[in-house]
Amino acid sequence: MALSPPSLLLFSLLSLLLLQSSAVIPRMLFLVPQQPLVLTYHKGALLKGNYTVNLLFYGSFTPVQRAVVVDFVRSLSAPATSVESWWGTTGLYGPGGPTRLSPGRVLLDQDCSLGKSLTDSDLLALASRPPHRGAITAVLTAPDVLVDGFCMSRCGFHDAGRAGRRGRVRYAYLWVGNPATQCPGNCAWPFAQPTFGPQTPPLVPPNGDVGIDGLVINLATLLAGTVTNPYGDGYFQGPPTLPMEAATACTGIFGGGAFPGFPGNLLVDPASGASYNAKGLAGRKYLLPAMWDPRTRQCKPSA
């Protein structure tokens, strides 16, 4: 369940549209009404109840950068914050009630124990450290760490591993890279000039850090996908190998009035000029992706 860079996705969607439109009578495009976006439930297990999020910082992250990420995860269950109400939409994906996420262990691997060029199996090895019960492990890689497919086809992914006797315990994990130097235009949009597609000036990131504010968008996207489609048979649309999930179904949408290349209308901090759409604990501001709302079947941006 890879998270494709929005601009790459847009680029491929555009080329798909161009290909398709050359194969059909153009006016058909106007006659066919837009299908409502529906994520189908595939009857598998969802993550419901209380989970902790273990954060493994792999490579170099400053204490300030780590605090931005940890405060985001803390905010997911902080009452009366708009981060928490954004997360609340995941609780509408039934069966079962809400999923409450809180920070678990914070692990540092500053010396990059598996080197600076990682494969998917390296990421699984990093995520396989216990505890797994009631936990999701997020592996976050530093800007100078190469990961197969990072920036080319994906900004991160989530998946499941197996542990315990005969692999009876399934656990969910995810990986997100800090795109600051490798591909801010792909994986930190709208805080960087997009690599493909319509060009818009970059927005000022709310924590003053293009890479980390972009990483938070992707972490938020993957956490929503993880709890609503943890084992590949939850909620998604499209092929299981390239599913559109809770937030990836709404790629590129951050506020009302969004269209390709325009993230939508956002709140702006008058002092810094930063754009955001959610507030968390400790006065933190974040930009979070719109999430598909099962009641309305629409992408709902954070208030």
Ligand SMILES: *[C@@H]1O[C@H](CO)[C@@H](O)[C@H](O)[C@H]1NC(C)=O
């Ligand atoms: C989940 O955590 C909250 C807050 O710590 C607690 O009040 C609640 O009882 C927990 N729920 C379960 C099912 O353990």
